[in-house]
Amino acid sequence: MKNAIYLATSHDCAANLAGEAYLLTLAFDHILFLWVNDPCIVIGRYQNPFAECNLKNMEHMQVQLVRRQSGGGAVYHDQGNLCFTLIGNKETATKEENFSLVLKALASLGLSCELSGRNDILLDGKKISGNAFQTTPTKFCHHGTLLVSSDLSVMSNYLTPSSTKLASKAVKSVSSRVGNLKEGREDITNEMVQQALIDAFIAEYGQTEVTPIDCVTLAEAQANYRRFGDLSVILEKTPQFTHSFTHRFEWGEATLHLQVEKGVISEVRMFTDALDTSIVGRATQVLTGLPYDHNALTELARKSEQADLASLLMHVVTLL
Known part of the structure; x- marks a missing residue:
């Protein structure tokens, strides 16, 4: 059998995922790819980052947002987390065989871990590994995390969205x-x-030789980087969703429904008992077509010379 082991020297998660995509094109029977990332949040292929992440905190702390091509949920990575990828032929590779290999590796270190029903690996009842899968026409890709010494105390800073009511498919x-x-x-x-x-x-x-690989400088990974790490591309792939809230302002109570498509507010509906009913038209006009983004909304509120509209916009900002 023709096999390969690659060890990433790069810590940019988007670059490493782009490198993984490149490895999926290689003609090996089995590949093991090991990689470690700087702090980042990785969301699944069909997830909504606005519903999963606190993007404001991530921007402030320079925590990268990355979208992988496999399914599953949002996870936090840092350099205390070891990522592994096992790539095999689509017709013969199985996740059961892969999990067996990982559990044997952990057992060799004196760690008695077990597989849970959600494709997680547990140690004493706690999740130390989450796993996701991707299939191409010829390959089966199984990648997962192994929390070794990750700073778990900061996860809630980035994985807990602050929005009030956000409905998404x-x-x-x-x-x-x-x-x-x-x-x-x-x-x-x-x-x-x-x-x-x-x-x-x-x-x-x-027996297989271990090959270092720098996915940041690898041309094949560079060409594919935007697919995983470009924020505009990530937001474009976000499923349509609505964000709704009700709040009482000095000028009256308002319920606002924002429909968001590809990261842009596409429809605004507002209900209010305000005496100045023109707030509905004014809010609809300025919000429609605006990026659903903390910075964009803050700048719009700052420039507004209308007190009621500015307070409405600033309240939306606090919910992002």
């Missing part, structure tokens, strides 16, 4: 109790888990 993430492998073995490191996966892969498929 996009796939929602499933909340889970998460933990680190470090809780099961205090001295564990990314390098130890990485080597255990390499050893398990070689034991299963035969």
